[in-house]
Amino acid sequence: MGAEGWESIESADELREVLGAPKPAALAKERRTLHELDRAWLAASPFCLIATSDADGNCDVSPKGDPPGFTLVLDDSTIAVPERPGNRRADGFHNILRNPHVGLIYFVPGRGDTLRVNGRARLVREAPFFDRMVVKGHRPSLAIVVEIEQIFHHCSKAFLRSELWRPESWNPQVVPSRARIAQALERQGEPIEELERYYGPAYAEGIYR
Incomplete structure (x- = not known):
């Protein structure tokens, strides 16, 4: 640069x-x-x-x-x-x-x-x-x-x-989902369906395991 x-x-x-x-x-x-x-x-x-x-x-x-x-x-x-x-x-x-x-x-x-x-x-x-x-x-x-x-x-x-705490300013969909980011960067080749399940609701159940 x-x-x-x-x-x-x-x-x-x-x-x-x-x-x-x-x-x-x-x-x-x-x-x-x-x-x-x-x-x-x-x-x-x-x-x-x-x-x-x-x-x-x-x-x-x-x-x-x-x-x-x-x-x-x-x-x-x-x-x-x-x-x-x-x-x-x-x-x-x-x-x-x-x-x-x-x-x-x-x-x-x-x-x-x-x-x-x-x-x-x-x-x-x-x-x-x-x-x-x-x-x-x-x-x-x-x-x-x-x-x-x-x-x-x-x-x-x-x-x-930044209006960080203003809910009306939130737009979490402005970037790809965590599953799609993982597939593109660190878990290439894994099916997106499996990654979406992994990072889905069940992900929170294992955060202390």
Whole structure:
């Protein structure tokens, strides 16, 4: 891809020239420990995104979801996220083994603001608190334990611009179904009827197996 006509930003001074200085409140909101309002947010959140990178800077973002309150608060500066059955690629886990720095964003459906957590993670394969993370009979195979280094709430402008939570803006049929995407990209040659059955209503029945 050509870059003719582009004006790149190469320094922090150039970046500030474009964006301006952050407001004092935006800088002052960073904390290192959980407030009771953070705990309430985690108790209400059923979904988060976890960003990781390896030692060379190669990045990954992984979604994690469970019933509200799935992230367990261990103390004022430590949280734990359970792992559930998935595709077993474990890209983010391999990153954590090489570089413990992680970033998480917690969502509450219908809310534009989010809770952001940055910290250092480790993988735990067994601990007494796993008994508190059982869902539908499934005890997590491992957990990501995060020592919080930075936590703050983020504004809703991106959600307002995107109209993400406005049902009237939703159009899930605008792109092909998951079955058709799978057939085109990673499960080529498999009959579309079989893939539609696999990704159909029965798919949800096996998410904890």
